[in-house]
Amino acid sequence: MYTLDSRLRGNDVMNWFPVWRRNFLVWKKLAGPSLLGNLADPMLYMLGLGYGLGALLPDVGGVPYLNFLAAGTLAYSVMNSASFETLYSAFSRMHVQKTWDAILNTPLDLRDVLLGELFWATSKSLLSGIAILLVIWVLGLYEDFALTLVLLPVAVLTGFCFAGLGLSINAVSPNYDFFLYYFTLAITPMVLLGGVFYPTTAFPAWLAAVAAWLPLTHAIELARPLILGQWPQGMLLHAAALLAYGMAGFVAALGLTRKRLLR
Amino acid sequence: MSPLSLRGLTKSYGGQRVVDGFDLELEPGRCHGLLGPNGAGKTTTLRLALGLIEADAGTLELLGHALPAEAKLARRRVGVVPQVDSLDPDFTVAENLQTYGRYFGLSAKTIAERIPALLDFAGLAGKADAPILTLSGGMKRRLTLARALVNDPDLVILDEPTTGLDPQARHLIWQGLRRLIAQGKTLLLTTHFMDEAERLCDVISVIDHGRVIARGSPRELIAGHIEPHVVEVFGEGLDEWKACVSGLCRRCEQAGETLFCYTDDPEKVVAELEAAPGLRYLHRPANLEDVFLKITGRDLRD
Ligand SMILES: Nc1ncnc2c1ncn2[C@@H]1O[C@H](COP(=O)(O)OP(=O)(O)OP(=O)(O)O)[C@@H](O)[C@H]1O
Ligand SMILES: [Mg+2]
Numbered sequence: 239m240y241t242l243d244s245r246l247r248g249n250d251v252m253n254w255f256p257v258w259r260r261n262f263l264v265w266k267k268l269a270g271p272s273l274l275g276n277l278a279d280p281m282l283y284m285l286g287l288g289y290g291l292g293a294l295l296p297d298v299g300g301v302p303y304l305n306f307l308a309a310g311t312l313a314y315s316v317m318n319s320a321s322f323e324t325l326y327s328a329f330s331r332m333h334v335q336k337t338w339d340a341i342l343n344t345p346l347d348l349r350d351v352l353l354g355e356l357f358w359a360t361s362k363s364l365l366s367g368i369a370i371l372l373v374i375w376v377l378g379l380y381e382d383f384a385l386t387l388v389l390l391p392v393a394v395l396t397g398f399c400f401a402g403l404g405l406s407i408n409a410v411s412p413n414y415d416f417f418l419y420y421f422t423l424a425i426t427p428m429v430l431l432g433g434v435f436y437p438t439t440a441f442p443a444w445l446a447a448v449a450a451w452l453p454l455t456h457a458i459e460l461a462r463p464l465i466l467g468q469w470p471q472g473m474l475l476h477a478a479a480l481l482a483y484g485m486a487g488f489v490a491a492l493g494l495t496r497k498r499l500l501r
Numbered sequence: 502m503s504p505l506s507l508r509g510l511t512k513s514y515g516g517q518r519v520v521d522g523f524d525l526e527l528e529p530g531r532c533h534g535l536l537g538p539n540g541a542g543k544t545t546t547l548r549l550a551l552g553l554i555e556a557d558a559g560t561l562e563l564l565g566h567a568l569p570a571e572a573k574l575a576r577r578r579v580g581v582v583p584q585v586d587s588l589d590p591d592f593t594v595a596e597n598l599q600t601y602g603r604y605f606g607l608s609a610k611t612i613a614e615r616i617p618a619l620l621d622f623a624g625l626a627g628k629a630d631a632p633i634l635t636l637s638g639g640m641k642r643r644l645t646l647a648r649a650l651v652n653d654p655d656l657v658i659l660d661e662p663t664t665g666l667d668p669q670a671r672h673l674i675w676q677g678l679r680r681l682i683a684q685g686k687t688l689l690l691t692t693h694f695m696d697e698a699e700r701l702c703d704v705i706s707v708i709d710h711g712r713v714i715a716r717g718s719p720r721e722l723i724a725g726h727i728e729p730h731v732v733e734v735f736g737e738g739l740d741e742w743k744a745c746v747s748g749l750c751r752r753c754e755q756a757g758e759t760l761f762c763y764t765d766d767p768e769k770v771v772a773e774l775e776a777a778p779g780l781r782y783l784h785r786p787a788n789l790e791d792v793f794l795k796i797t798g799r800d801l802r803d
Contacts, residue, residue, distance in 0.1 A: 250573075256603040263600065264591040336587035342553060343581035344604035344652075345573045500554050 253346050257354025258361070260337075265362065277369045280315040284308065284373065287435065299437055301466060308379040309462035310434035312370040312389065313396055317454055320363035320397040321425060324404025325417045328355050332408065338499065348500060352405060352492055356484075359401035360394060367393030374465065381467025388464050396457040399480040402487030403453070409494035428454040433462070453483045502565055503527050504656045504687040505550055510559035512545055512711075519545050521711035523559070527656070532678070532688040534702035536695070536789075538797055542711035543691040544584055547660055550689070551576060564655060577605060580649030584660035584691075586641055588633050594620070594644055595629040598651055605652040615651060622680070623647035624673055639670025646677060657681060659690040663697060675700060695789040705789070709797045719789055726792045728752065728763040730784065732770045735759045737779035746773060754794075763787070 265272060284307055292303035299306060331337040338351050371389055373379075380386045407420045431438065431445070432454035438446060449455050456476040463470040470476065503526050510523040519542045527533050535543045548554045550563060552572025561568040566575035589597050595616055602612035620626050623643040628636070636644065642662065649657055662678070663671040671694075678701055682688060692698050698705050699719045707715040707722070715722055723729075728751050734742070735758050743760055747753055750764035762770055767784055774782045 256600070256606075259603065260589070260600050263596070264589070267591065335590060336583075336585055337589060339583060339585075340587035340589075340601070341604055343551060343576065343579075343583065344601070345576045345606070346604050347573055 253350035254353035254357060257341060257346065257351050258358045261331075261354070261358040262361075273365070273369070276315075276319065276366045277373075280311050280366070280370055281373055283314075284311045284370075299466075304377070305379045305465065306437075306462075307435065308370070308374050309465045310432075310458055312367055312374070312393065312465075313432075313454060313457040313461050314429060314434050315370050316363045316367045316393045316396045317400045317425070317428075317457065319366035320359045320400035321404045321420075323359040323362050324355065324401050325408055325411070325420065326414065328359070328405065328408050329411060329414065329417075331355075332495075332499070342499070348496055349492060352488065352495060355405060356398070356401050356488055359404065360397040363397030363401065364390070364393050367397070380465050385464045385467060385469070389461060392457065392460045392464065395460075395477055395480040395484075396453075399453050399457070399484035399487070402484035402491065404487070405491035406487045406494060409491050409498055428452045431455070433458045453480060456480050456483075502529070503562070504529055504564055505689065506560075506562045507546075507550060508560045510546070510549055510561065511557045512542075512549060512554070513557055519711050520549065520556070523708070523711060523713065525706065525713075527687055527689060528704070529687050530682070530685050531703040532682050532690065532701050534698040534705040535689070535691040535708055536693075536698050536705050536793060537691070537708040538693075541708045543708065544660055545711075546708075547658055547689070547691065551579065551581065551658065577652065578655045580652060580654035580657040582642075582645050582649045582657070582659040582662050584664070586645060588641055588644060588648070590633045593630050593632055594625060594636070597633065597644065598648055601648045602651040607652065612651065615653075619647040619650060622650070622677060624677075637670075639666050639673065642666060642670065642674060643677070646674065650681075654686070656687045656689065659688065661691055661693065663692070663694065671697070695793060699789045707793060707796060714796050715792070722792050723787055723789060727787045727795055728765055729787055730764050730767040731787050731791055732762040732764065732767055732774070733759050733783040733785070734762060734774065734780055736781045738777060739780065742774075742777050742780060746770065749773060756794075761791075763791070 284304070288304035288307050295303045297303070341351050342348065367389065371386065374386065407417070411417060431449040432452050433449070434454070438449050441449060456479045460470045460473065460476045505525065505527040507523055507525040510520050511518065512520040523546060525533070535546065537543050545554075549556050550561065552561070552563065552568040552575065555569055563572070563575040564578050566572070568575065589600060592600060598616050598619060599609065599612050602615070616629065617626070620629060623646060625640060625644060625647065628640070633641065646662065663674050666674065675697070678688060678690075688701075690701070702719065704716065704718060705722060706713045715726060717725060732750070739758070739760055743753065743755070746762065749769050750762040752763040754761045764770055771782070771784055774780055
């Protein structure tokens with residue numbers, strides 16, 4: 239018979255790990271195509287826009303357009319990866335395959351499942367970030383190599399943020415089609431207002447004020463200076479904002495998913 | 502200690518009492534069946550018993566742990582076969598067992614050692630590396646049963662383990678469940694199949710609208726609730742015959758084209774039927790299904 243001793247409660251802290259590992263093992267089976275997808279899509283964006291549009295543009299903020307675009311692509315790619323994983327993939331595990339229901343019958347609870355999903359989506363999006371970073375390194379789109387290493391924790395924070403937000407959307411989604419609303423109403427506006435493709439310095443004050451609140455803006459405010467060879471201004475604030483968005487999303491996801499599955 | 506004890510369990514959805522003052526005390530090493538029509542509250546009761554959802558009222562104890570507070574702890578010693586299949590389609594048979602075992606905190610070594618016996622038990626020896634997509638419905642169900650045993654549970658909870666399976670597949674599952682009972686495990690299963698309940702269960706609770714309306718061993722239920730013989734009558738001229746036979750049996754019930762005559766004295770009914778050449782009949786001992794239909798009624802539930 240088991241007793242509620244401290245050792246067991248201590249183990250609880252890592253309860254999410256088997257869930258993370260389950261997703262990792264499935265991913266590993268298809269890692270090749272998945273990695274290719276991680277790389278190909280953002281690379282085409284970056285190279286197509288960078289060289290295509292870049293040829294028409296003078297330097298942006300004193301750097302070639304491709305260098306400017308690199309930070310946006312990195313943040314965008316990490317955001318997309320975390321969002322897809324916590325929306326489409328998590329939804330099929332939750333709703334279609336009933337994987338979460340199966341896990342909930344074991345000693346794990348919903349928090350463990352959602353933490354596993356949160357950390358998994360964060361890990362996977364970090365991988366997307368690393369893929370872009372490799373391109374940045376290979377093409378030499380940076381000023382200071384050491385500073386580009388700081389992009390790794392930035393990718394983790396960005397992934398965490400959008401994984402948390404994605405899980406909360408997943409919790410209330412009736413079907414796959416619903417995610418289109420999230421992409422049209424949240425992700426796309428963020429891409430357009432967050433400064434992925436162009437600097438937002440020319441925005442009128444009201445639009446700039448809106449943009450300043452967007453999670454993706456915080457990610458880009460961190461990533462862009464790092465690529466351009468400077469420490470970001472208000473670094474802690476941006477990092478805290480990403481963390482806060484992610485945690486708020488996760489807390490909402492936990493409550494909403496509990497309502498959905500366990501009532 | 503009772504592996505599972507539920508007292509005064511109540512749960513409502515949208516003002517509707519789905520589980521309504523439910524009491525249950527499992528005996529160790531026995532198989533207990535929950536028998537009830539669609540929507541009777543069987544799955545909801547099991548979810549409550551696992552500490553997955555919170556009851557509106559009542560007390561629950563699972564393997565000595567109070568629920569829902571210690572649910573995670575209690576579930577370490579429980580195996581669950583859910584009503585809906587939830588195998589991992591991306592994994593092979595063995596990978597499904599490995600992954601599931603890790604949710605219980607078992608080491609890879611422990612799980613690997615258990616897998617051959619589990620596959621043997623489920624009649625899936627040699628299928629360790631088969632993808633889930635290649636398994637038949639019966640194999641998937643058996644794998645789900647094996648998965649529920651990966652933590653060597655004391656109590657196994659099965660929600661309609663054989664629904665949707667062909668007779669051969671059902672017999673294989675029953676064989677497995679009888680072996681578990683012989684090993685001393687406690688079973689709690691829900692089913693719509695009377696023969697399944699009759700074959701496997703030491704105690705059956707017939708539930709409807711979230712309440713236990715009859716409880717006992719299959720024999721006790723039959724002896725206590727129904728006349729020992731049934732003559733089913735069908736064919737031409739049933740309506741005229743029905744009018745004159747009612748004195749011969751204790752109870753007559755018509756369902757569609759068939760008249761069910763419940764009686765202590767079947768000879769008289771049969772003699773009467775011999776004189777009615779247009780009619781055909783079937784004389785048989787009463788079974789659990791007759792009890793079930795008598796106490797839950799013949800109306801369709803959904
Ligand atoms: N989460 C829920 N929210 C609202 N209603 C629910 C919920 N779960 C179950 N119900 C309702 O409670 C009733 C009992 O459901 P339950 O699944 O426990 O029945 P059951 O006996 O298992 O039926 P079946 O034989 O069809 O599996 C049904 O009317 C069902 O619609
Ligand atoms: Mg059910």
